[in-house]
Amino acid sequence: MSVTTSSGATMATPSESDDEEVSLECLAIARSEYDNPGITKAAFDEQGDVSLLVGAPGANDQAIYTVCSRTLSRASPLLDTLLRSSKADRQLDGGWIVRLPYDDPQSIRIILNIVHGRFRDVPDSMALGSLHQLCISLDKYHIAECLGPWAKNWCQTARRLGPYAVRGHAQVAWVAYVLGNKSMLQEATQILLRETSPWELVEGDEHLLPLYLAGILDNIKKQQIESLQSLVKLMHDTWSDCVANCSSGRGCLVSSDSERKVCTAAVAGSLTASLHKRELLPSSKPIPLEEYTLADFVDIARNITGEIVQGCNRWGADHRKCGPAEKVLKAIELAEESFVPILSMAQLERLKEQAERIGVEY
Template identity: 25%
Template sequence: MTPMKRPKRGPVQGSIEVFDPHGDLRLVIGADGTVFQVCSRALARSSPVWEAMLYGPFAEGKDRQSAAGNHWEVTLPEDTAEGFCIPLLAAHCKLTTIPPILDRDTLFAVVAVCDKYVMVECLAPFWRGWIEALPDRYPDPQVLIQELLISHRFGDQENYQAVLLMLLTFLGRDTASGRISVGKRGEYDLSQDIHLDHLGIFPQLELAHRTLFSAVGKRIREAMEKLTNPDSYHLLDGHWQRLCDCAMLGALHRTAALMEVEAWFKPGQEGLGSHTSTCLADVIIQLENMRRSVIAESGMSERQGGAHRDCTPWTPFTLDDIFTEHRVKDLVPFNETVVFKARGESWTNSRSVYD
C-alpha cells in the first residue's frame, strides 16, 4: 500500500483549509502561510499547551486579540502544514479520515507537532500501526535517528531498542577528531545531531561504543593469551598443542599484517575503538574472516580427522554474542522523563517542544 502524505482535510475556501466550518480561530502555519480554520475549544481540549496559549494571558490568547479588535489568528511560522494536518484531524474528531499508513518523513513531521504541543495522546490509537508499517530501515544515520525519536515520543520501547541496536551496530569513531560517527566512512558526526541532543543520549552512545569495542578487544586478548600461554589451553598432548599454537600464532601475525590491522592485536586491545574508524559490524566481519584465514594459513585444518577444530583457542563470535553480553536496554536505557528544550515554556510548563 502506498503511504499517504496529505490526507483530505475538508473543504478549502479560497486559501483557507477548513477543519471546522464554524471555527472561531485561524492558524497560519509555516513559511508559506497555510491557513487552517479550526475550533479553538477543540484544540484547548486536546492539549494543555493549547489551553494555556489560547485562553491564557498571552499574545495569542482570545481576550488580547479581541481587545485589539483583531480577527482571532495565531501565526506559527516555524511549524509545517504537513505536521499539523493529522493532529488537527484528531483534535476535531475526524478519525476516519486519518490514514493507517504514513511514510517516515510525514510521521516525523507529525511527531514534531505532537511533541511540541503535547498532543501525543490524541493519536494514541494510531501510533503502533504507523510504526509497524514503516518500511525496512537502512543504516542511514539520519533515518535511524528519526525513527529513534519517533519511537521514544510514542513510548515504543521495543522499537526504540531495535533502532538503537541498528545504530550501535554501525557506530564507529573518527580517529582524527575522536568523535563517534555512523557510516562506512564515519561520514555522519553524531555530536552534531540535534535530535540526539534533544534525547540526551549522546554521552550514553559514546560510553556504549567504548563498552562494545572493549568487549571485542577482550575476545581478541583471550585468543592471544591462549596462543602464547602453553598452560592455558590443553585438549591435545603437549607436542601437538605446541605445534598447533605456534602455527596459529604465526599465521595470525601474517594475516593481521596483510589485513593491516596489527594494532588490534597489540597490548591495550580494549581501546580497539580508538584505533579504528570501522563500525562494529565490519570489525566483527573482519575478525571472522581473519579467524578463517588464520586456520587456513596455519595448515592445521588439514590434520588427520580435522582435529584442529578441537584445539583451536579462537572460537568464533558474532554480534549476537556481543549484544547478549551487553544488552541494548542496559547500554542506553529508555528514559521516559526526557525534557526537551521548550519554546512553549512561555505558555505552560509543557514537555518537549522543538526548536
C-alpha cells in the first residue's frame, strides 16, 4: 500500500507484502494487546469513540490514544478516508480500534492535541529531529490549516538550533517545505548545494528521503555535478591554453620574445604541477566528482590560481599580471553566482499554497 502525501510524493510504507496491510490499515486488534499495561494511554476527548494504536508492536513508545472520529475527519481528508474504511472492523465489545504501526507516537500526540483544541499541550519548540518527524506526519496526513499559532516558532527553532551536519540541514529544509517557508528552504538548500558532496546525499538515508520524494534533492545533486563539471572544464581548458602558448609566448605581457616563452612555459609548468598534485590533470581516469563539495572545489581552484600568480612573481614585477590567473578568478566568481538551488515552479507554488493554508507570512 502507498500513501500520497500533501507534497505530492507517493510513499510506500515499510514491510509491504501481499499478506499484510501497512501503516494506514484499519483492523480490530486483540483485547490482550489493547489492555497491555506497558502501553501508554491518553484520552483527547472524554466522549472519544475511536482508539488509535500508534507505533510498532512491542516498541517502548507504542501508545493508545482515545479520540473523536469526527474531529479527526474534519482535520485531515486522509484520516477521514482511513476512519470510514475502518468502520467495518469495529469489534471487541463495540470498541473501535485503528492501528497506525508505522507512525511516530509523539508526533501523532502533538497533532491530536492540536486538532482537539488542547493547545496548552502543544510545544512552541522542540528538538530538530522531533520537529522533522512531526512534519513528516503533518505532510502524510495533509494537515496545515490549524498550524498557524506554531508554524513561525517552529521555523525559528529549527534555524536557531544550528549549525548542523548534512542531515540537519536536510531536516531543516523539510520542515521549511512542509510549513511553507520559502526563505528558510532556500537557505537550507543553499547550504546543501554548496557544502555537501553528491556522495553524501544518499537516497536511502531516512533523514533525506522526504526531500528526495519531493524532488528537491534530485535537483540539488544534478546542480552539484553540473557545477563541478563546469569547474573542472575551466581548469582543463586553462591548462590546455597554457600548454599551447608555450611555443608562442602568448599570455606574457613583456616585450622580449625569449622572456615571453620562458614565462609561458613557467606558467604551464606551475599549473601542470598544481593539477597533478591534486590528481586533476586531464587523463583517461575519471575524476571522482561525487566526493567533492562545491565549496571545497572552489577553494582548490582558487589555490591553484594563487600558485600560478606565485610562479609569475618569481620572474619579477613585470610578470606579475602574466598568465591566466585573473581570468580564471573572474570565471570562478561567475560560477559561484550560479550556485543557487533551483526550485521548480510546482515546488514554489506548493510553498505559497502551504503558507496560505497555514495562514502565516514569514
